[in-house]
Amino acid sequence: MASSAAATAKPIALPPALIRGGGCCCWTARPVTAGVARLRVSASAASSDVPDFLSSNWLETRKRKPFGPRLNFTAEEAVEYQLESLKYNDQPRQDYGIEVMYRFAGFDPFERSTYFGRHFDLGQFERFRRLFHHSAYRVLLGHKEREILSSLWVEENRFKQRIWVQGARPEEEEIFQFTMVQRVGGSWDGYWLTESLINDGDAFSGIGFFFILEDVIRVAYWQVA
Known part of the structure; x- marks a missing residue:
């Protein structure tokens, strides 16, 4: 016309x-x-080709928040949700699971962090993402199975958990240690955030065993005292 x-x-x-x-x-x-x-x-x-209405779920999608720390999560639940996100890392988009891990990370982006065991500058997400694709951590991405080996309450607001993970590749398995800390004060008051995620057996971050030993000695000292 x-x-x-x-x-x-x-x-x-x-x-x-x-x-x-x-x-x-x-x-x-x-x-x-x-x-x-x-x-x-x-x-x-x-x-006349431009619609003059919004989609039926527009308001719902605007209210939906990216998945991350929640005030009602326990330390164990925070670890479980992070691991589940890594298991389905590329859903709904590539490396979405790593994005979830970054939201749970409790480090200061303006300072070097020991999140992976050694001091790294993790202020940019791309650096954080690349370390998860390192041979020491890629087993977590799309892993098939996992099992909790031990859990330790170091303090009232500090929790550690060691987890065995079987990767998607043949004969690929590793043991990782989560250290969760509950923030006190500030905008994250009461939230459980990840202080570190360490591969126990890799030279890249092999000091994880010594961290566990140090915490066990500290707990034993408190019990004696």
């Missing part, structure tokens, strides 16, 4: 424009050309 209207468009006479000069006023007619008429017709047709 738009093309036929454009084809039959004729010059449209507008009120003549006022021209001043020589102490008098006179009017001259300015016709609208067929090209201008075509532009007006096409603009009208384009505007």
Whole structure:
């Protein structure tokens, strides 16, 4: 319809424009050309293609928050949800599970962190993501099975858990240690965040065993005292 209207468009006479000069006023007619008429017709047709309504679930999607720490999560639940996200790492998009891990991470992005056992600058998500694709941590991505080996309450707001993980690749398995800390004060008051995630058997972060030993000695000292 738009093309036929454009084809039959004729010059449209507008009120003549006022021209001043020589102490008098006179009017001259300015016709609208067929090209201008075509532009007006096409603009009208384009505007009719834009929907004037929102989708039925628009409000629901706006309210939906990215998955991350929740005030009602226990330390064990926080670990479980993170591992489950890594198991389905690429759902609903690639490396979404690592994004969840980054939201749970309790380090300061402006300082070097020992999240992976050694000091790394993890302020940028891309650096954090690449370390999960390192051979020491990639077993977590899309893993098949896992089993809790031990859990330890170091303090009231500090929790450790060692987990055996079987990866998706043949004969791929590792043991990891989560250290969860419950924040006190500030905007994250009461939330369980991940202080560190360490591969026990890799030289890249093999100091995890010594951290566990140190915590066991500390707990034993408190019990004796």
